[in-house]
Each structure stands twice: as C-alpha cells, then as structure tokens.
Amino acid sequence: xxxxxxxSHDAILLVSFGGPEKPDEVIDxxxxxxxxxxxxRERLATVGEHYYLFGGRSPINDQxxxxxxxxxxxxxxxxxxxxxxxxxxxxxxxxxxxxxxxVADGRRQVLMLSTSAYPSYSGCRSYREALAESLARLPxxxxxxxxxxxxxxxxFVAANAAALQAAAAQLPGARVVFVxxxxxxxxxxxxGPDGQAYTAWHREVAERVFARAGLEGEWDFAYCSRSGRPTxxxxxxxVNDHLEQLHEQGINSVVLAPIGxxxxxxxxxxxxxxxxxxxCERLGIEMVRAATAGTHEAFVRGLADRIEWAMxxxxxxxxxxxxxxxxxxxxxxxxxxxxxxxxxxxAID
Ligand SMILES: CC1=C(CCC(=O)O)c2cc3nc(cc4[nH]c(cc5[nH]c(cc1n2)c(C)c5CCC(=O)O)c(CCC(=O)O)c4C)C(CCC(=O)O)=C3C
Ligand SMILES: [Fe+2]
Numbered sequence: 001x002x003x004x005x006x007x008s009h010d011a012i013l014l015v016s017f018g019g020p021e022k023p024d025e026v027i028d029x030x031x032x033x034x035x036x037x038x039x040x041r042e043r044l045a046t047v048g049e050h051y052y053l054f055g056g057r058s059p060i061n062d063q064x065x066x067x068x069x070x071x072x073x074x075x076x077x078x079x080x081x082x083x084x085x086x087x088x089x090x091x092x093x094x095x096x097x098x099x100x101x102x103v104a105d106g107r108r109q110v111l112m113l114s115t116s117a118y119p120s121y122s123g124c125r126s127y128r129e130a131l132a133e134s135l136a137r138l139p140x141x142x143x144x145x146x147x148x149x150x151x152x153x154x155x156f157v158a159a160n161a162a163a164l165q166a167a168a169a170q171l172p173g174a175r176v177v178f179v180x181x182x183x184x185x186x187x188x189x190x191x192g193p194d195g196q197a198y199t200a201w202h203r204e205v206a207e208r209v210f211a212r213a214g215l216e217g218e219w220d221f222a223y224c225s226r227s228g229r230p231t232x233x234x235x236x237x238x239v240n241d242h243l244e245q246l247h248e249q250g251i252n253s254v255v256l257a258p259i260g261x262x263x264x265x266x267x268x269x270x271x272x273x274x275x276x277x278x279x280c281e282r283l284g285i286e287m288v289r290a291a292t293a294g295t296h297e298a299f300v301r302g303l304a305d306r307i308e309w310a311m312x313x314x315x316x317x318x319x320x321x322x323x324x325x326x327x328x329x330x331x332x333x334x335x336x337x338x339x340x341x342x343x344x345x346x347a348i349d
Contacts, residue, residue, distance in 0.1 A: 018088025019058025063263035117151035128347035152320030155302015161212035167290035180260025182223035
C-alpha cells in the first residue's frame with residue numbers, strides 16, 4: 001500500500017449531473033438543468049413533483065458520495081494516493097467549486113470521470129463543455145483529461161449481469177426489458193464520432209449483460225424520462241407503452257433492468273419504481289426492477305482499471321476498445337456528440 005509516486009495524474013474529478021438536497025432547492029436546480037433547452041414549463045412542474053414526492057431530495061448525491069468512497073478505497077488498495085474530487089454540472093458542489101478546491105490543493109494533472117457510462121451530447125459533450133467553461137475562469141488552469149466511457153467495460157457489464165441474474169431469479173421466466181433515458185432522435189443521430197453510438201452501445205451492453213446473467217430467450221429495449229416538446233421525436237418505445245404492448249401479447253411478468261443509469265437516480269426511483277410499477281399493477285404484470293451498478297465491486301474495480309489505464313499504469317484488459325477511443329483526449333473531436341443548438345460552444349477534448 002505504498003504511495004505510487006509515478007502516477008501521471010494527481011487528482012480524479014468525478015463529474016456528475018447534480019440534484020437538490022431539499023425542497024427549496026428543487027426549482028433552482030431545474031432552472032439550471034433546463035437553461036436554454038426549450039423544455040416546456042409544464043414539464044418542469046411535473047418533474048418538480050417527482051422530486052417533492054421524495055422530500056425534495058435527489059438520491060444522486062448520496063450515490064455519488066458512496067461511489068467516491070468505494071473508488072478511493074480501491075485506488076488506495078492498488079497503491080495510488082490520488083484523491084477523488086466531485087463537481088456537478090447543475091447543482092452544488094458545482095464543477096467550479098470542485099476545481100477551486102483542487103487548485104487550492106495544488107493539483108495540476110486531473111483525470112475526469114463522469115457518471116455517464118454512454119456517449120451522447122447529454123452524457124459526454126455537455127460535461128466537456130461544462131469543464132471548458134469552468135477552466136476558462138481560472139488564471140492558471142490545471143490540465144484535465146478524461147477517461148473514456150465505460151459502459152462496455154467488463155466491470156460495468158459484470159455488475160449489471162449480477163443484478164439481472166438476482167432479479168430474474170425472483171421472477172423465473174419473466175421478460176427482460178432493458179431501460180435507459182430517452183434522448184431526442186437528432187441527439188442520437190449525432191452521438192459518438194459516427195452517430196447513433198448511444199443506442200448501439202446500449203444494445204451491445206444489453207446483449208452482454210443478458211448472456212453473462214446466463215439467461216436465454218428474448219429481451220427488449222425501452223426508454224424512460226422523455227421530456228422536451230411533445231412534437232419533437234425522442235427515442236421510443238416509452239417503457240409504459242411497451243408494458244401495454246407486452247400485456248397485449250399475454251406477458252404477465254417482467255424484469256426491468258435500467259442499464260442506462262449507473263446508480264438509483266430519480267429516473268429509476270420515480271420513472272421505474274413508481275410510475276412503471278403503477279402501470280404494471282394496472283395491467284396485472286408482476287415486476288421486479290434489477291439493481292443499478294451502484295458500488296458493486298466489479299463496477300468499482302472496472303473504474304479503477306480504467307483510471308489506471310488512463311494513467312498509463314496498466315494495459316487495456318477488460319476495457320472496451322470503443323471506450324478507449326472516446327477517452328484520453330481521443331474523442332472524435334468537433335464532430336463527436338455535437339451540440340446541435342450551439343455548435344460553437346467550447347469543450348475540452
Ligand atoms: C442521456 C441522459 C442522461 C444520462 C447521462 C448523464 O448522466 O448525464 C441523463 C441523466 C440525468 N438526468 C437527470 C435529470 C434531468 N434530466 C432532464 C432533462 C434531460 N435529460 C436528458 C438526457 C439525459 N439525462 C435530456 C436529453 C433532457 C432534455 C433536456 C435537454 O435537451 O437539454 C431534466 C429536466 C426535466 C425533464 O425534462 O425531465 C432533469 C431534472 C439526472 C438527475 C437525476 C436525479 O436527480 O437523480 C440525471 C443523472
Ligand atoms: Fe463524444
């Protein structure tokens with residue numbers, strides 16, 4: 001457990017979405033999330049109610065703290081004394097606050113890890129833009145590189161497979177429905193260096209998770225948490241509509257596997273555990289929701305592997321080639337995960 005003095009980076013920065021801690025923070029948080037996005041106010045009021053239903057508190061902050069603690073412990077056990085900082089795009093602690101602390105602590109070579117496992121504007125470039133904006137404020141900014149997206153890495157797949165296996169064991173023979181966050185179809189068409197990387201990665205992860213859980217037969221893919229204007233096309237089917245379809249086909253038990261989320265975000269505890277569960281009850285469908293990766297040891301080890309790889313301390317075993325290409329300053333550049341509304345917005349590599 002000695003300090004590894006050869007580490008190429010002196011800080012890890014966990015970058016996440018952010019969420020309110022108490023009811024009087026909900027509106028300001030939602031204003032930050034939707035600044036300039038054209039999301040209708042009714043949608044904001046609706047989403048605000050989801051947060052109030054849970055005491056005005058998002059689960060995401062506690063999940064991030066738990067992940068940081070687990071990751072720090074894993075890195076220490078591998079001989080790295082590199083501290084993990086935490087900053088969010090939409091709520092305290094903001095990325096600005098994390099960077100100020102990091103700079104005050106004399107950190108110069110930062111490796112950024114985001115809580116989004118998949119490439120898309122929302123999960124990739126929007127965080128890179130937020131970093132560029134925060135770094136531009138600093139007189140002497142540290143160097144920030146990022147690790148690639150880790151959705152296809154063995155660790156993430158193994159954690160989700162273990163969760164799916166446990167859920168399926170509670171409901172043998174149930175139809176497995178993988179779920180992720182819907183995004184607008186133009187965002188999907190520009191996800192990753194060649195477009196459509198968001199759905200391609202999810203399908204690949206679903207296939208691997210299903211096989212690794214030792215399951216056979218059919219599985220489906222559905223989406224949750226659509227927002228935006230009703231007339232804009234988003235990825236479909238919505239999970240609730242899909243449950244109606246399954247009901248019509250005579251299916252009466254399902255496992256919902258939210259592989260699009262790394263932990264129990266509001267989308268999981270509201271859109272799936274609350275809303276989709278209600279749909280299942282109405283249709284007489286038995287439902288079990290598989291756990292998210294959270295702090296599963298395989299997931300934490302996989303992240304540590306990716307961090308060590310990015311620091312040059314380890315080879316790429318267990319890490320996906322696609323993820324490697326989208327990290328370590330080798331993202332597809334300007335064309336990758338484009339910002340369709342404001343194409344000129346600066347972003348870190
Ligand atoms: C792909 C994706 C991820 C995964 C990648 C990642 O992790 O970043 C993600 C994560 C999250 N999204 C979250 C919350 C929200 N997302 C919203 C709005 C939107 N999300 C979108 C996409 C995604 N979102 C999109 C295309 C919009 C429309 C806005 C626009 O086009 O600019 C809104 C506004 C209200 C609404 O419209 O729903 C809220 C409140 C939370 C926090 C949950 C918690 O508190 O636990 C998390 C982790
Ligand atoms: Fe990208």
